Amino acid sequence: MRVLTAYSEREASAPCFPAHPIAGLAGTSFKPQHLQAILAGPKPRGFFEIHAENYMGAGGPPHRALEAIRSDHAVSLHGVCMSIGAPQPLDKAHLARFRALVQRYEPALVSEHLAWSTHETVHFNDLLPLPYTEATLATVCDHIDEVQEAIGKRLLLENPSTYVLFHESTVSETDFIRAVARRTGCGLLLDVNNVFVSAANHGFSPLDYLSDYPLAPVCEIHLSGHTQQSDDECAPLLIDSHDRPVADAVWRLFESVVEQAGPIPTLIEWDSEIPEWPRLEAEAAAAQAILDHAAAIARQSHAA
Known part of the structure; x- marks a missing residue:
């Protein structure tokens, strides 16, 4: 495992933004069209997630909006184009x-x-799955080491939603993720909807998957909506679409995870067919209620 080192220029500079709490909080994707509603209403309790690639320009309106959000809230930076598995x-x-x-x-x-x-x-507009082999493991670990060394922070790795499996795979996805976390010291981002989607598409139990998933390194949870289509053989196929509310079955899985792991920061993803801000805020409030219940139980157990 590499020891992470921050860059000297980063250490010499004072923080540009105040620190805000994130432990035990629910947040939402930040969409610029919601900025005015967010600023005009009561301050949201939680945090916001941004996709890194939307802010890789030097300045302009995207950064002015993000600066306004970051001043009053913690943010989670979520990359989608690093191609960790290539x-x-x-x-x-x-x-x-x-x-x-x-x-x-x-x-x-x-x-x-x-x-x-x-x-x-070639750049594909998709997040494509990997064969879980020793060669892939070595590549993924090398790339995570490189990213962590560059940014001077622990990177969280998100489990995928998948639509195909590889005959070449020699270990399960949960064992692969466990090995990556152990070798690199990275954290994990558990996307509960991805678990549900993959389980439905491949015919396994999402509860069995979660029972074997390494929860100790999980530092963030994602929740989102999915859609149902049909594959070429007319069998049901779930798509991780991020375009609707979280499904009831996914909420139940989330509750089971929180019961085991405690109130981990949780993010509602909604990236297309984006609703008005109150609808997205309500999804975060539902997640927050579950997190708060888990925190209350933990306090009672500690007091006892």
């Missing part, structure tokens, strides 16, 4: 822009996906 080296220019965002906005949490999306000079 066999070729990481894009150094992309990593440098990612690092600059970490330094500029001082996010409470930083995350990326267990997936790949690039091949040589």
Whole structure:
């Protein structure tokens, strides 16, 4: 396991933004169209997540909006294009822009996906699955080490939603993720909707998956909506679409995770067919109620 080292220039600079709590809180994706409603209403209790690639320009309206949010809230920086699982080296220019965002906005949490999306000079608009083999494990760990060394922070790795499996895989997804966390010291981002989607698509139990998932390194949870389609054989196929409320079955899985792991910071993702701010705020409030209940039980147990 590598020891993370921050850059000297980062250590020499004073924080640009105040620190805000994130422990035990629920948050939402930040969408610029919600900015005025957020600023005009009561201050939301939780945090906001931003997609790193939306803020890799030098300035302009996106950064002015993000600065307004970051002044009053913690943020979670979520990357979607690092291509952690690709066999070729990481894009150094992309990593440098990612690092600059970490330094500029001082996010409470930083995350990326267990997936790949690039091949040589081709960029795919998707997060593609990986075969779980020793070769893939070595590549993923090397890339996570490189990212953590660059940003001077612990990276959280998100479990994927998958639609195909590989005959080449030699270990389960949970064992693969456990090995990555052990070798690199990275944290984990548990996407509960991804678990539900993959379980439905491949015919396994999401509860069995979660019972084998390494919860100790989990520092953030994602919840989102999904849609049902049909594959080429007319069988049901779930898509991690982020375009609707969290499904009841996913809420129940989330409750079971929180019962075991406690009130981990939880994010509601909603990235298309985006509703008005009160609808998204209500989803976060539902998650917060579950987190608060778990925190109350933990306090009672500690008092006893």
